[in-house]
Amino acid sequence: MEYTGRASKLLASVGAAIGDIVEVRRGRESYQGTLMPHHEFSGDPIVTLKLSNGYNVGISIVGDAAVKIVSKKAERNVVDRTLPRSSSKKDVAFLGTGGTIASYVDYRTGAVHPAKSAEELAFSVPELMDMCNLRAKVLCSIYSENMEVSHWQALARAAADELRSGAVGVIIPHGTDTMGFSSAALSFMLRNLTGPVVLVGSQRSSDRPSSDATMNLLAATRLCVESDLGEVVVVMHGESSDSYCSVHRGTKVRKMHASRRDAFKSINADPIARIEGPDISYITEYMRRSSGETLVQDKMDTKVGLVHFYPGFDTEHFDIIAGHVDGLVIAGTGLGHVSERLIGSIRRAVKDGVQVMITTQCLYGAVNLNVYSTGRDMIEAGAVPLGDMLPEVAYVKLMWALGQADGPDEVQRLMLKDVAGEMSQRRRI
Amino acid sequence: MEYTGRASKLLASVGAAIGDIVEVRRGRESYQGTLMPHHEFSGDPIVTLKLSNGYNVGISIVGDAAVKIVSKKAERNVVDRTLPRSSSKKDVAFLGTGGTIASYVDYRTGAVHPAKSAEELAFSVPELMDMCNLRAKVLCSIYSENMEVSHWQALARAAADELRSGAVGVIIPHGTDTMGFSSAALSFMLRNLTGPVVLVGSQRSSDRPSSDATMNLLAATRLCVESDLGEVVVVMHGESSDSYCSVHRGTKVRKMHASRRDAFKSINADPIARIEGPDISYITEYMRRSSGETLVQDKMDTKVGLVHFYPGFDTEHFDIIAGHVDGLVIAGTGLGHVSERLIGSIRRAVKDGVQVMITTQCLYGAVNLNVYSTGRDMIEAGAVPLGDMLPEVAYVKLMWALGQADGPDEVQRLMLKDVAGEMSQRRRI
Numbered sequence: 019m020e021y022t023g024r025a026s027k028l029l030a031s032v033g034a035a036i037g038d039i040v041e042v043r044r045g046r047e048s049y050q051g052t053l054m055p056h057h058e059f060s061g062d063p064i065v066t067l068k069l070s071n072g073y074n075v076g077i078s079i080v081g082d083a084a085v086k087i088v089s090k091k092a093e094r095n096v097v098d099r100t101l102p103r104s105s106s107k108k109d110v111a112f113l114g115t116g117g118t119i120a121s122y123v124d125y126r127t128g129a130v131h132p133a134k135s136a137e138e139l140a141f142s143v144p145e146l147m148d149m150c151n152l153r154a155k156v157l158c159s160i161y162s163e164n165m166e167v168s169h170w171q172a173l174a175r176a177a178a179d180e181l182r183s184g185a186v187g188v189i190i191p192h193g194t195d196t197m198g199f200s201s202a203a204l205s206f207m208l209r210n211l212t213g214p215v216v217l218v219g220s221q222r223s224s225d226r227p228s229s230d231a232t233m234n235l236l237a238a239t240r241l242c243v244e245s246d247l248g249e250v251v252v253v254m255h256g257e258s259s260d261s262y263c264s265v266h267r268g269t270k271v272r273k274m275h276a277s278r279r280d281a282f283k284s285i286n287a288d289p290i291a292r293i294e295g296p297d298i299s300y301i302t303e304y305m306r307r308s309s310g311e312t313l314v315q316d317k318m319d320t321k322v323g324l325v326h327f328y329p330g331f332d333t334e335h336f337d338i339i340a341g342h343v344d345g346l347v348i349a350g351t352g353l354g355h356v357s358e359r360l361i362g363s364i365r366r367a368v369k370d371g372v373q374v375m376i377t378t379q380c381l382y383g384a385v386n387l388n389v390y391s392t393g394r395d396m397i398e399a400g401a402v403p404l405g406d407m408l409p410e411v412a413y414v415k416l417m418w419a420l421g422q423a424d425g426p427d428e429v430q431r432l433m434l435k436d437v438a439g440e441m442s443q444r445r446r447i
Numbered sequence: 448m449e450y451t452g453r454a455s456k457l458l459a460s461v462g463a464a465i466g467d468i469v470e471v472r473r474g475r476e477s478y479q480g481t482l483m484p485h486h487e488f489s490g491d492p493i494v495t496l497k498l499s500n501g502y503n504v505g506i507s508i509v510g511d512a513a514v515k516i517v518s519k520k521a522e523r524n525v526v527d528r529t530l531p532r533s534s535s536k537k538d539v540a541f542l543g544t545g546g547t548i549a550s551y552v553d554y555r556t557g558a559v560h561p562a563k564s565a566e567e568l569a570f571s572v573p574e575l576m577d578m579c580n581l582r583a584k585v586l587c588s589i590y591s592e593n594m595e596v597s598h599w600q601a602l603a604r605a606a607a608d609e610l611r612s613g614a615v616g617v618i619i620p621h622g623t624d625t626m627g628f629s630s631a632a633l634s635f636m637l638r639n640l641t642g643p644v645v646l647v648g649s650q651r652s653s654d655r656p657s658s659d660a661t662m663n664l665l666a667a668t669r670l671c672v673e674s675d676l677g678e679v680v681v682v683m684h685g686e687s688s689d690s691y692c693s694v695h696r697g698t699k700v701r702k703m704h705a706s707r708r709d710a711f712k713s714i715n716a717d718p719i720a721r722i723e724g725p726d727i728s729y730i731t732e733y734m735r736r737s738s739g740e741t742l743v744q745d746k747m748d749t750k751v752g753l754v755h756f757y758p759g760f761d762t763e764h765f766d767i768i769a770g771h772v773d774g775l776v777i778a779g780t781g782l783g784h785v786s787e788r789l790i791g792s793i794r795r796a797v798k799d800g801v802q803v804m805i806t807t808q809c810l811y812g813a814v815n816l817n818v819y820s821t822g823r824d825m826i827e828a829g830a831v832p833l834g835d836m837l838p839e840v841a842y843v844k845l846m847w848a849l850g851q852a853d854g855p856d857e858v859q860r861l862m863l864k865d866v867a868g869e870m871s872q873r874r875r876i
Contacts, residue, residue: 162789163756196780276809277813350592358593386706
């Protein structure tokens with residue numbers, strides 16, 4: 019967007035255009051950086067600069083603020099776009115998928131657009147290249163609400179390929195909306211990981227002063243290069259400020275806020291680690307890098323549904339859905355309950371060969387179908403309680419278990435086994 | 448349950464039976480109370496006593512522990528069960544519905560069973576009668592997962608009747624599983640409240656040493672007698688310890704843990720107040736008691752559905768459900784998104800006259816369909832974004848709005864209007 023009002027006048031007075039490198043002075047403060055487009059969420063008198071360290075800063079041009087041109091965009095040379103390689107650095111793979119984090123800003127031109135090539139994606143945060151040799155690929159460029167099971171499978175295969183061919187870690191920039199689903203899917207599909215597979219997103223796009231993209235990408239890269247982690251994880255802001263990033267286990271993480279930068283929370287678990295500047299501090303136990311080869315188990319049965327129970331829930335809708343699927347995850351109330359009206363429907367579905375799994379819509383805590391008679395009736399009807407597994411994770415796992423297993427007993431055995439940290443040790447309530 | 452092991456032997460050695468008043472000494476500690484049945488979740492060497500203040504205590508009978516009989520159950524007189532009345536006290540109405548909180552323990556006999564009469568319900572916590580004249584009715588005795596819209600309507604009418612006939616407040620002991628749905632329903636159905644309508648539950652039944660029933664009931668009664676609140680609220684433990692109770696607005700509260708005593712949280716809002724012993728401290732603005740008469744608007748259209756979107760969501764299932772309802776609430780991802788595959792289905796449903804409302808499955812934060820193209824397409828298809836309203840609350844409100852309104856425009860006007868604190872002031876993200 020174009021600047022308006024006071025900012026527009028001040029910039030016009032010196033002939034500054036978007037993409038120019040400028041210096042903004044106000045009182046004793048002074049900032050030098052690339053002049054970015056005006057962001058619709060910034061206030062009127064805010065000028066946004068991209069500093070040389072990759073961070074954006076919004077400067078309120080009130081009082082004695084003054085702008086000076088350091089170099090015009092047109093006068094600067096075109097920078098070589100080949101990714102640099104150094105034999106002293108380790109290889110990290112980037113697999114682009116789209117989402118807010120891929121709304122990259124070309125830091126030389128100031129233009130905002132989705133990354134069209136692997137190089138563009140990498141060059142958007144040039145400091146990444148100080149830490150590692152980047153190999154970059156764009157697998158798709160979609161908002162994450164459009165992710166499908168086939169995308170998860172393609173990601174799993176591409177991540178395994180990168181690890182097998184020497185990358186010490188894989189970074190997957192991903193839209194945040196369904197990042198928890200993708201991280202769960204990759205957690206089940208990828209076994210024997212020789213390095214971390216890190217999903218990373220941003221809640222504010224790179225053209226906004228408050229963008230969390232750069233810090234999250236830097237933390238993800240540090241994890242790949244410096245840690246001995248061999249798990250699928252999500253790396254996002256741990257607080258709404260830029261204090262640290264949290265490393266969440268891929269099967270325990272959920273987007274718990276529509277817009278905050280610290281929207282992602284580990285549920286029924288602590289984060290694995292926090293990354294604060296150059297320091298990685300571990301909080302929980304984790305799987306170390308495997309010494310063998312990374313395996314892909316990506317067969318999925320997509321005929322699985324997820325339904326949330328609520329008062330007034332229509333048993334007819336349940337019966338229709340149950341008639342079309344091989345497996346159904348119910349997010350029940352409290353300890354995992356549904357109304358007694360629904361128990362006959364569960365019994366019929368199980369008799370027809372549908373795998374019916376029970377989780378809780380409370381999200382926190384574990385299901386327990388042994389406390390009340392409702393739960394005991396559900397067990398008797400053939401429903402399988404899944405401890406403290408998140409409903410979404412259970413949904414993804416059920417597709418995977420149905421894809422992997424030979425027969426219904428094997429499906430239940432897989433569902434009740436902790437495959438990738440998705441189910442905490444059973445505890446007495 | 449019978450005591451076993453060490454506890455059983457110690458009790459047998461003095462001839463103590465459940466229901467007897469006993470004294471348990473251990474070191475320099477000493478407890479006197481009614482011997483309660485052994486609870487299956489208590490460890491082996493734990494003896495549970497109901498103290499005279501109504502609280503249960505579990506005592507580990509290790510080391511030098513000794514038991515002495517104070518009075519045998521059989522020797523005590525039968526207490527008069529008529530509810531006492533005093534002209535100096537205010538009237539508070541109890542409307543029993545069932546649930547864990549209604550698994551009352553007869554404190555004279557120690558037996559655990561659901562309250563069969565209004566008096567039994569009141570006598571289970573006799574200290575309540577020190578604060579007020581109790582009027583008690585049992586409306587139903589069901590687990591809350593079996594609550595239906597007709598129960599909400601009966602509760603609304605009964606609560607209004609009690610307020611109109613002089614009660615200063617209404618307390619509704621309720622199962623916790625769907626308490627948030629019921630509190631939302633009552634919030635929309637009851638207007639012009641002359642006193643608080645307080646839903647109160649317990650996460651641990653009264654026969655367990657850790658029961659939260661007594662403290663929650665006492666706090667609810669205090670709120671009825673001492674506050675000037677005229678809203679539907681939920682009163683539950685504010686922390687897992689017995690430090691204080693929180694007063695949650697009926698449209699902003701959600702059960703966020705399967706088993707913890709502080710499972711209920713206000714979402715996208717602070718609790719209205721906290722109650723710590725005799726002190727009520729207000730945290731937010733609230734509606735004062737109305738001076739007019741309490742009104743009931745209990746007409747509901749039950750042909751409403753609630754669906755959670757997820758990757759792999761079957762548009763066919765959506766179309767089938769949409770074909771059977773007058774209104775549909777979607778819990779989308781992030782800012783309220785669904786996959787582009789689903790947008791055509793939304794458009795068709797809206798064209799067929801279905802009211803399609805958008806909330807976020809993140810629970811925290813607000814939907815905003817203006818940031819990304821997906822959201823703008825959803826708006827164009829006719830979906831209505833509901834700010835920071837919880838999905839469950841939107842579901843209940845849509846039934847109510849369809850029941851109240853003349854025509855679709857009026858439904859949307861009601862849905863976008865803050866009727867009972869369900870939608871916070873719009874904020875810029």
